[in-house]
Amino acid sequence: MTEKRSRRAPRRSEAERNDRTLLQAAREVLAEDGAHATVAAIAARAGVGIGSLYRRYRTKEDLFQRLTELSLDHWIEAAERGLAEDDPWRGLTGFITERVEYGQGTLGPIAGTIEVTDAMAAKSARSDELTEALIARAHEAGVLRPDVTSADIFLLLEQLGRSPAVEQLRRQGRTDLLEAAAEAHRRLVGIAVDGLRAGRHSALPGSPPSPRLLTERWTPPPASG
Amino acid sequence: MTEKRSRRAPRRSEAERNDRTLLQAAREVLAEDGAHATVAAIAARAGVGIGSLYRRYRTKEDLFQRLTELSLDHWIEAAERGLAEDDPWRGLTGFITERVEYGQGTLGPIAGTIEVTDAMAAKSARSDELTEALIARAHEAGVLRPDVTSADIFLLLEQLGRSPAVEQLRRQGRTDLLEAAAEAHRRLVGIAVDGLRAGRHSALPGSPPSPRLLTERWTPPPASG
DNA sequence: CCCAAACGGAGCGATCTGCTCCGATAGGAG
DNA sequence: CTCCTATCGGAGCAGATCGCTCCGTTTGGG
Numbered sequence: 001m002t003e004k005r006s007r008r009a010p011r012r013s014e015a016e017r018n019d020r021t022l023l024q025a026a027r028e029v030l031a032e033d034g035a036h037a038t039v040a041a042i043a044a045r046a047g048v049g050i051g052s053l054y055r056r057y058r059t060k061e062d063l064f065q066r067l068t069e070l071s072l073d074h075w076i077e078a079a080e081r082g083l084a085e086d087d088p089w090r091g092l093t094g095f096i097t098e099r100v101e102y103g104q105g106t107l108g109p110i111a112g113t114i115e116v117t118d119a120m121a122a123k124s125a126r127s128d129e130l131t132e133a134l135i136a137r138a139h140e141a142g143v144l145r146p147d148v149t150s151a152d153i154f155l156l157l158e159q160l161g162r163s164p165a166v167e168q169l170r171r172q173g174r175t176d177l178l179e180a181a182a183e184a185h186r187r188l189v190g191i192a193v194d195g196l197r198a199g200r201h202s203a204l205p206g207s208p209p210s211p212r213l214l215t216e217r218w219t220p221p222p223a224s225g
Numbered sequence: 226m227t228e229k230r231s232r233r234a235p236r237r238s239e240a241e242r243n244d245r246t247l248l249q250a251a252r253e254v255l256a257e258d259g260a261h262a263t264v265a266a267i268a269a270r271a272g273v274g275i276g277s278l279y280r281r282y283r284t285k286e287d288l289f290q291r292l293t294e295l296s297l298d299h300w301i302e303a304a305e306r307g308l309a310e311d312d313p314w315r316g317l318t319g320f321i322t323e324r325v326e327y328g329q330g331t332l333g334p335i336a337g338t339i340e341v342t343d344a345m346a347a348k349s350a351r352s353d354e355l356t357e358a359l360i361a362r363a364h365e366a367g368v369l370r371p372d373v374t375s376a377d378i379f380l381l382l383e384q385l386g387r388s389p390a391v392e393q394l395r396r397q398g399r400t401d402l403l404e405a406a407a408e409a410h411r412r413l414v415g416i417a418v419d420g421l422r423a424g425r426h427s428a429l430p431g432s433p434p435s436p437r438l439l440t441e442r443w444t445p446p447p448a449s450g
Numbered sequence: 451c452c453c454a455a456a457c458g459g460a461g462c463g464a465t466c467t468g469c470t471c472c473g474a475t476a477g478g479a480g
Numbered sequence: 481c482t483c484c485t486a487t488c489g490g491a492g493c494a495g496a497t498c499g500c501t502c503c504g505t506t507t508g509g510g
Contacts, residue, residue: 018488038467049489050469060468108389112397152412158389159413164333165380165438172337177438184434187377188384192413194427195420202419209409213390213402237509240456263498274458275500285499 019056021046026067027106032170034162035109039063061114068114071107072123075099079130088141092134093193096153100160100189108161116218124218128154145198149208153196160189244281246271251292252331257395259387260334264288286339293339296332297348300324304355313366317359318418321378325385325414333383341443349443353379370423374433378421385414 025046030037039060043053057063082095116124135153138144163185169177195201250271255262264285268278282288307320360378363369388410394402420426 039469040467043489051471051489052487054469055487108393111393148412148416152409152416155390155409156413156416159385159410162389164383164387165442168333168336168442174441177441180435180438183431184377184380184438185384186431187373187429187434188381188417190427190429191373191377191381191420192417193420195416195418197426200424201422202415204412204415206408206411209412210405213405213409216399216402217390217393237455243456264500265498268458276458276502277456279500280456 018046018048018052022048022053022056022063023067023070026063027070030064030067030106030109032167034167035113037109064110064114065117065120068107068110068120069117069123071102072120072127074102075127076123076130078102079127079134082134083130083137088138089143089197092138092144093196095131095134096157096160096193097186097189099157101186108158111217143198145196145201147204147208148196151209151211151214152204154214155209156192156196160192240277240281243271243273243277247273247278247281247288248292248295251288252295255289255292255331255334257392259392260338262334289335289339290342290345293332293335293345294342294348296327297345297352299327300352301348301355303327304352304359307359308355308362313363314368314422317363317369318421320356320359321382321385321418322411322414324382326411333386336442368423370421370426372429372433373421376434376436376439377429379439380434381417381421385417 022042025048026037026042029042029045033041039053040050042063043050046053053063057066078095078098081098082091085091085094131154132150135144135150139146163181165181166178166185169175169181247267250273251262251267254267254270258266264278265275267288268275271278278288282291303320303323306323307316310316310319356379357375360369360375364371388406390406391403391410394400394406
């Protein structure tokens with residue numbers, strides 16, 4: 001890799017460090033500000049000028065696409081870890097906890113606003129495949145309540161991925177209460193996960209959600225009219 | 226009330242009708258657009274000019290304050306209905322379902338952005354009081370898992386009050402999938418509610434959230450510095 | 451029929467956002 | 481140490497948006 005490309009390379013290492021810093025900053029800002037995330041805020045959080053951001057990524061959309069790939073990679077790893085776990089129930093719940101923690105919330109606000117690249121589609125397919133396997137294994141082991149489908153769980157991940165309380169406190173700058181709110185959110189995830197366990201409970205209303213609800217999430221809005 | 230105030234009252238009935246229509250429209254737009262809700266959108270949804278909106282409400286904040294009182298009234302009624310129910314469990318879950326459905330999501334985006342009026346504070350106190358009673362009764366009856374506190378449930382209401390899937394689809398104008406998303410959301414509420422039921426389940430992580438997390442939610446951000 | 455009260459909405463000023471452009475900066479070859 | 485250039489930072493532009501005002505138009509009760 002260390003070719004003679006660097007015949008003229010004054011500040012190359014600094015540039016590469018910025019690359020990582022920017023993606024991490026984008027993840028944080030997106031988790032906090034949701035759809036309102038601005039490039040200025042991302043650059044500021046990374047301690048980098050806007051100009052540097054735009055040398056790395058041609059556009060805001062480009063940055064978000066890379067970020068999405070990063071999240072998808074993380075989810076794939078989380079699902080693989082879940083499948084590596086011997087106990088099907090712990091494998092599934094550990095995956096749910098980890099994925100919620102990492103932040104479906106990061107991608108939620110982006111969904112539908114950026115074009116889906118080939119790399120994104122491929123990784124998404126892989127992630128879904130592993131997650132389905134994790135769910136199917138729990139179903140077969142009889143530890144997951146039989147009336148929930150994988151579509152239910154995908155939507156549950158999205159529902160739990162954001163924390164209204166954390167987001168609002170962050171917007172208000174109440175950093176003092178932030179950790180308490182995050183801990184409270186973890187308890188809510190625990191409650192919901194317990195609701196997934198097989199056993200005595202009331203029947204879920206309606207019929208299982210159509211998979212279209214998930215697949216069409218990422219397609220841009222249809223030409224209205 | 227029908228005094229001689231109407232010595233000159235050309236279009237009074239239309240004005241009063243607009244009053245209700247505006248509040249309903251505000252509720253809908255707020256539920257859909259969250260913090261992005263604009264006065265223009267509210268007026269348009271009500272089929273009313275912006276001018277008419279501003280004759281009824283001096284400011285956007287004023288409108289939101291009235292709307293908040295309306296929601297609080299609804300919550301109080303829902304809690305009263307829950308307490309009127311004989312079965313403590315059905316009373317609590319019915320209340321949760323109703324309140325989530327009506328839309329904590331309506332108030333969530335407003336919290337902290339408007340000044341709390343005396344009327345709001347009084348109604349909020351009354352609502353909290355009734356909700357606490359509903360929860361206490363369920364605890365005493367042994368149907369609610371003992372390790373959840375009322376603060377947990379308040380936060381759960383907020384967490385479930387919004388539906389990321391519904392919101393995103395609405396933003397994209399995918400009205401065709403909206404009803405399916407709403408039904409799917411109801412199933413998630415069912416799952417979470419089952420996680421509240423007393424019985425065998427894993428311990429919740431951390432310690433119960435401090436009530437400060439709820440009370441300080443509505444106070445404006447402190448003077449930073 | 452008439453006129454004041456209620457209506458609708460164009461548009462103002464302020465704010466914000468993605469992005470460009472360019473002078474300042476600093477690391478490494480000579 | 482010097483100088484060249486890849487990289488950096490951020491002022492600022494053009495466009496979009498938002499809350500709200502202002503005013504010409506409409507309408508229904510007396």
